[in-house]
Amino acid sequence: MLRHFVRLTRPSYRYASSSTKPWYVTTPIFYPNAAPHIGHLYSLVTADIFARYNRIKNPSRPVVFVTGTDEHGLKIQKAAKAQNLPPKDFCDVISQQFRRLSEEADISHTRFIRTSEQAHYDTVQSIWRDLDSQGLIYKGSYSGWYSVTDECFYTDAQVTHIPETPSSPARIIAKETSSPVEFSEETNYMFRLSSFREALLQHYTTHKDAIFPDAYQTYVLGILESPLEDISISRPHSRLSWGIPVPNDPEHTIYVWVDAVISYLTGIGYPWKDTGLSHGWPVDIQVIGKDIVRFHTIYLPAILLALNLPLPQRLLTHAHWTSSQKKMSKSLGNTTDPFQAMSEFGVDSVRYYLAKVGGRFRDDVDWSHIQVSKHDKELQALVGNLFMRVTSATMMSRVKEALENPEGSTELPEDLRTAFRELSDASAVLGSKVQESMDEMEVADALDSIVELLRLANKVLSDAAPWKNPLAHVSLESHRSCLEALRVSGICLQPFIPGVAVRLLDALGVPQEKRTLESVKETNTFEDVQVGTRLFGPRK
């Protein structure tokens, strides 16, 4: 007899941001059937921004950041076969590219998991047995349009009907590959997803901000307002051998997405001896792409409910990158190699672009070589040039002169006093503005606040014109207030462009322990400014 597994009476775990458990963020686990692309980098950078942000927001709270590769499945099996490699060897190569991408993009992940790891393997089988013992798995039949050539099923939407012609009969083919398909049926293991519809609906009704942006919350609620059908979670071993075998049934292989989503648990050591809190569970932010929303908002939570585990706190769903307004596609030849982009523009300029342009999460965003180049220049001018203006030989000598003659007048014209006060006020509130935006997942707004402050600093410096103003005190005040703007900006820029931010803070002589969000409110004496530091690498 089937147990009724809806747990409506059990409170969902909702930990406040001041919770002491480690803060946990994930990228989607990547499917390495080909080399990584800009979309993968976007997911990595997005997750990294939140990881780094939380490190400077709550320095005493550990941050756990899991990324990795999902290495089973038919596409990988076929890609390996095409290269005459065993799947494991193929995955070793491609997974290494993803790991290298993470490292070269300055991603501060704490764990790179691969679903081919033995511990993950064992845990997936263990979870399968658990679900099975609860009566949540049963054998059923799956039917659809099967392609012998492609060795897979297609849905109605994925096939098209070719009418009869004088030389050929009517037929149905797969849209993607044009291979002929025929309606077939096979036996698979099914998961009782339907049992969880009410609990899931309640969860998303109660937690209206579970998914960001709102449009995806609405989308998921719409799905859950209709009957939820059980889903197939296995494939015949004869067709899919590269995967985790179904326990006690070697003729079936666990479907790839099942073991993929379990990696968020195994990435932090599940099954735990305790509740998982000390390991970081539940996930605080789960970064996902819009193409995998169902897996992460419905299938995974259903499994978690079945395992009696709290659900992820929030999901951040990002859209895709287009290339000069066209969908990126290998067949179109308009994909961008992320390694090449980082090499050409610098890691931080690429991160800046991804965060600035991609940091609103509303819809697809455009990757354009011209736009990336412009953002690269903007960043260098905003941060690099401002630092050089403030620490120039002329400026430093004027400051020295002012310091050596403290009896000089400190009275400033009113317009300059107002300008300096405005800049100081803006510096003082930057931390709060960035925190407010980031806590609302508004990455682009946070970055815009920093840019605005740096622009204001450049303006005030031009207004004051200390390089020619006869009042020595103007030099001192300009120097001090612009360094302060750079300092607070440097602290706040760490999540977005960590390399430049660290070099800036080093050049300003900011101690390591004074680089937290809290430190923005404090003052700095700038006794150890390293004049002449170049914050950006050489340019062509």
Next chain:
RNA sequence: GGCGGCGUAGCUCAGCUGGUCAGAGCGGGGAUCUCAUAAGUCCCAGGUCGGAGGUUCGAGUCCUCCCGCCGCCA
């Protein structure tokens, strides 16, 4: 077909929760500076806010219809 999202200056985008009835950056034109990483600052031009109705004292913002684009419907 159903559901959801989008459409604002040449380009990329803010403007969600109705109120000095439209802004920013880039690009374009002009001026200025030369402290500075060929960088800075100032000014100007540029908009049927997809179209048509409606609600309202008032709508880019709410409602209806239409047009176009995108996504989902294991």
